[in-house]
Amino acid sequence: MLPRSDPLGRPVFLRRRVTASVPIGVLLLVVGLAGGGCTPSTPSPTAGSSVNTESDPLVVYCSHDQLFSEPILARFTRKTGISVQVRHDTEATKSLGLVNRLIREKSSPVCDVFWNNQVLGTTDLLAHDLLEKYRGSGWRRIPEAFKDPDGRWCGFAARLRVWIVNTEKLPATVESIEQAVTARDLSRMAVARPLFGTTLTHYCLLWHGDNGRTLKAEHADRRRRGLIEVPGNATVKNLVARGTCDLGWTDTDDFFVGLDDGHPVAMLPIRLPSGQTICMPNSVSIVKGTKRLSAARQLVDFLLSAETEMALARSPSRQVPLGEIDAQSLPAEVRRLRPWVADGAPLEELQTSRAACLAWLRTEYAR
Amino acid sequence: MSLEAECGWTLLRAITISLVATPLVTILARPLQLDSPRHRRRRLVALAIPFLTPGFVVGYAYSNVTLDLVHQPVLNELFYDLLLLIGVVPVGTFVLVLAPPPPLGPTADWCGQLAGSDRLRRVRSCGWSRSLWYGPARNRIPAFGLMALLVFHEFEIASLFRVIAGQRLTPASWSNALFELIALQGLGQRSPWDLWRFGWMPLACSLGLLAPLLALAWTSRRDPGVLRPTGLRPRSPWEERVASTWLAVAVGMGTAIPLGNLIYDGAPGWAATWRGEHRLGPTLAHAGRSLIPTVAIAVSAAIIAGWLLRRRHPGLLMALSLPGLLGNLSLGLLLTWTLLIMAPAGFGHSIGALLIGQSLWLLPRAALLIVLLAVLPRRESTYLSRLLQRGPTAAQRIAGWRLTWQHFGQRVAWMVGLLCWWGYLELTLNELLAPPEWLSVAHRMYQQMHFGRNAALSSTTLVVVMVPLAVVGLLVTLGRFVSVPTIFLASGSPRTHAKPPEREA
Numbered sequence: 001m002l003p004r005s006d007p008l009g010r011p012v013f014l015r016r017r018v019t020a021s022v023p024i025g026v027l028l029l030v031v032g033l034a035g036g037g038c039t040p041s042t043p044s045p046t047a048g049s050s051v052n053t054e055s056d057p058l059v060v061y062c063s064h065d066q067l068f069s070e071p072i073l074a075r076f077t078r079k080t081g082i083s084v085q086v087r088h089d090t091e092a093t094k095s096l097g098l099v100n101r102l103i104r105e106k107s108s109p110v111c112d113v114f115w116n117n118q119v120l121g122t123t124d125l126l127a128h129d130l131l132e133k134y135r136g137s138g139w140r141r142i143p144e145a146f147k148d149p150d151g152r153w154c155g156f157a158a159r160l161r162v163w164i165v166n167t168e169k170l171p172a173t174v175e176s177i178e179q180a181v182t183a184r185d186l187s188r189m190a191v192a193r194p195l196f197g198t199t200l201t202h203y204c205l206l207w208h209g210d211n212g213r214t215l216k217a218e219h220a221d222r223r224r225r226g227l228i229e230v231p232g233n234a235t236v237k238n239l240v241a242r243g244t245c246d247l248g249w250t251d252t253d254d255f256f257v258g259l260d261d262g263h264p265v266a267m268l269p270i271r272l273p274s275g276q277t278i279c280m281p282n283s284v285s286i287v288k289g290t291k292r293l294s295a296a297r298q299l300v301d302f303l304l305s306a307e308t309e310m311a312l313a314r315s316p317s318r319q320v321p322l323g324e325i326d327a328q329s330l331p332a333e334v335r336r337l338r339p340w341v342a343d344g345a346p347l348e349e350l351q352t353s354r355a356a357c358l359a360w361l362r363t364e365y366a367r
Numbered sequence: 368m369s370l371e372a373e374c375g376w377t378l379l380r381a382i383t384i385s386l387v388a389t390p391l392v393t394i395l396a397r398p399l400q401l402d403s404p405r406h407r408r409r410r411l412v413a414l415a416i417p418f419l420t421p422g423f424v425v426g427y428a429y430s431n432v433t434l435d436l437v438h439q440p441v442l443n444e445l446f447y448d449l450l451l452l453i454g455v456v457p458v459g460t461f462v463l464v465l466a467p468p469p470p471l472g473p474t475a476d477w478c479g480q481l482a483g484s485d486r487l488r489r490v491r492s493c494g495w496s497r498s499l500w501y502g503p504a505r506n507r508i509p510a511f512g513l514m515a516l517l518v519f520h521e522f523e524i525a526s527l528f529r530v531i532a533g534q535r536l537t538p539a540s541w542s543n544a545l546f547e548l549i550a551l552q553g554l555g556q557r558s559p560w561d562l563w564r565f566g567w568m569p570l571a572c573s574l575g576l577l578a579p580l581l582a583l584a585w586t587s588r589r590d591p592g593v594l595r596p597t598g599l600r601p602r603s604p605w606e607e608r609v610a611s612t613w614l615a616v617a618v619g620m621g622t623a624i625p626l627g628n629l630i631y632d633g634a635p636g637w638a639a640t641w642r643g644e645h646r647l648g649p650t651l652a653h654a655g656r657s658l659i660p661t662v663a664i665a666v667s668a669a670i671i672a673g674w675l676l677r678r679r680h681p682g683l684l685m686a687l688s689l690p691g692l693l694g695n696l697s698l699g700l701l702l703t704w705t706l707l708i709m710a711p712a713g714f715g716h717s718i719g720a721l722l723i724g725q726s727l728w729l730l731p732r733a734a735l736l737i738v739l740l741a742v743l744p745r746r747e748s749t750y751l752s753r754l755l756q757r758g759p760t761a762a763q764r765i766a767g768w769r770l771t772w773q774h775f776g777q778r779v780a781w782m783v784g785l786l787c788w789w790g791y792l793e794l795t796l797n798e799l800l801a802p803p804e805w806l807s808v809a810h811r812m813y814q815q816m817h818f819g820r821n822a823a824l825s826s827t828t829l830v831v832v833m834v835p836l837a838v839v840g841l842l843v844t845l846g847r848f849v850s851v852p853t854i855f856l857a858s859g860s861p862r863t864h865a866k867p868p869e870r871e872a
Contacts, residue, residue, distance in 0.1 A: 057804075061803075067814075067815065067823055074649075085803040085804050087803040087806060088806075088814050089814075110802070187438060187532065195547055196550060224534070225533070226532065226533035227531075227533065228438075228530065228531070228532050228533075229531035229532075230437075230529075230530050231526060231527065231530075234817065234818060238431065239434050239437065242431065242435070244438075245437075257820075358551055365547060365551065
């Protein structure tokens with residue numbers, strides 16, 4: 001008996017085999033592409049394993065604003081001919097962000113250089129022994145207070161924690177701020193939730209003085225009086241700029257966005273009980289296990305150079321240079337911030353207080 | 368608030384919104400089933416537009432409204448709920464429009480009335496629960512479940528709206544609570560199985576909400592496809608008014624106002640943003656590059672869904688669709704940790720992980736679109752067009768290809784286009800699974816949102832919309848100049864041994 005045939009005259013069994021091969025082919029294509037995209041790695045006893053080689057582009061994980069970091073990295077590529085692939089931190093997945101990703105990738109690192117927009121996450125990587133030592137020309141021009149003595153990370157171009165005040169609601173003076181924060185109703189003050197970012201750094205520094213005793217009491221008291229807690233510092237800026245709140249805690253770069261948009265805002269530095277300010281430099285480090293060490297070192301030196309610090313100072317975020325620089329070339333707003341940076345609290349205390357502070361925050365926010 | 372409490376609140380919100388949405392989608396579905404094709408198309412487009420607008424853009428555009436409501440948490444929650452309602456109503460409506468009519472239609476109702484309730488009560492198979500399941504509730508319960516599932520998994524808008532005012536948190540969201548737990552407890556850093564301790568509850572809730580849809584698919588798997596009376600009564604003027612008003616509100620609030628607001632806010636800064644070599648250029652390149660994996664992913668999802676539907680493997684289709692139906696966050700977390708444990712070194716960081724993740728996410732949508740757009744070709748028309756493609760004259764062969772394009776190709780193009788759009792703007796899976804060189808342009812948008820760069824965001828949004836439109840425009844123009852059928856003419860040696868399809872009994 002002849003086999004049944006389809007409208008094109010092919011036997012049915014053949015048609016089935018051909019049709020069934022379509023999804024199988026698709027799956028094979030997917031797996032094939034996947035195979036093409038990943039190179040098996042050989043673990044090295046000293047450098048760990050890597051999925052990349054020296055000829056591949058340099059992989060940079062960057063939590064700084066893409067709008068400002070992109071031109072700087074493009075300039076690096078133009079200058080050195082080294083191409084760079086960047087993964088920016090979207091905070092779309094927050095805690096699954098760059099620091100956690102680097103910890104997860106420990107056994108087969110993808111990233112070569114980590115450009116963090118603060119120091120806190122970087123010190124976490126230090127604790128996980130994920131950072132390579134490098135004391136190059138860039139490291140040498142940065143003051144001791146803003147770098148690891150072994151060269152596993154180095155700070156540059158700092159921001160500060162500041163009070164943002166709506167000048168139509170409140171005079172921007174230390175006295176009026178003190179009056180506002182001691183008032184019975186605190187529902188006109190906004191802060192970012194202290195679980196991530198620079199507000200966590202702020203809390204860790206507050207924790208350090210007396211092992212969190214004052215911080216715990218003040219935090220509970222502020223919440224009782226109706227403090228507004230929002231997802232991030234940009235939202236704090238928006239609330240104050242729009243006049244929904246009178247004052248709040250934010251970072252200088254967010255403050256300048258509000259100022260440039262023409263809102264009636266002013267800033268004052270936030271001072272710790274010791275009188276010190278909270279200065280948060282960017283930090284750069286080389287990830288252990290990189291197969292592009294020479295290129296990674298070139299990028300680190302470039303980021304720590306006076307040229308990059310000047311570019312970041314002149315960008316709308318007005319970041320304050322930490323190394324030697326021609327002060328007269330700096331924008332006026334940045335010159336005003338420099339004395340506050342000089343008053344900054346030491347950063348080595350961060351890592352010690354971080355674990356205890358996070359343990360307490362866990363009981364407050366994630367019971 | 369604990370994860371358990373936030374999970375409970377999110378579930379309550381999902382159920383409440385879906386309870387409000389279900390009568391609404393019933394009203395919206397009726398005119399769609401009765402309209403003329405032209406009106407039907409217009410309504411479908413109006414219904415789909417808010418659903419196609421990315422949630423994070425909507426959330427960002429309305430973040431100022433929520434800032435003004437920061438001292439009124441109840442209003443804030445209600446506003447968030449309204450945005451969710453606008454987002455899920457199209458899904459419920461499509462389910463009602465697409466699903467086969469329930470077995471118990473108006474004839475059964477009439478017979479029931481003739482028999483009388485006393486007599487029916489004595490027949491076990493005519494109990495109220497069975498009458499409900501095989502009657503009006505058969506399609507509405509799955510529509511309710513699917514809408515509730517989407518609300519339950521929403522986190523993009525919630526993360527932008529999340530505020531604590533004097534210890535009172537609004538809106539509660541399990542996914543955001545899980546993020547915070549991961550940050551605070553370092554979950555998953557030592558062992559991926561840590562996540563299971565907290566992840567089982569949302570997963571159980573998701574499966575519970577999916578259960579009606581799975582039950583419908585399972586009980587319909589042997590559906591003979593016999594046409595049954597639809598039981599549609601003529602639409603009433605008030606239903607017509609409700610449907611039109613809702614569509615206007617949904618398009619306005621779900622798409623026009625957010626996008627208009629974004630353009631209005633950012634347009635004055637476009638020139639400054641695009642000035643310099645590093646602004647417009649990288650954004651254009653990034654948008655173009657984002658389309659490449661998206662096309663591969665959309666095509667693979669469409670082929671797999673089409674094959675499974677054509678070969679009638681609903682069980683396998685449901686099994687493969689399940690991860691995608693659980694939402695991109697759950698799927699992303701699941702794949703991240705699975706690949707970390709099981710995949711060979713490097714696979715978790717390759718484009719393969721992204722292709723697998725987004726294909727699984729798009730698979731249920733592809734299956735839905737195949738049914739919605741009736742993409743699977745009819746045997747008779749396929750046979751006729753193939754006969755013509757192998758005709759002896761060039762004119763016949765061109766006519767054959769044209770027929771194939773009109774009956775099949777256009778719909779496939781629509782489907783792949785829609786899948787590409789979703790994949791192109793998908794953020795979470797891309798963030799979790801893509802290697803640095805394949806991060807999508809949605810990242811750029813989200814970064815600009817985070818730093819409040821309105822002018823840049825507005826101009827990026829414009830580029831993000833224009834690049835796929837330009838590609839489509841280019842393809843259409845090429846199609847006009849180079850007629851598709853002429854490509855196939857060279858290979859068309861006449862063959863006449865094709866046999867007609869057998870008549871179905």
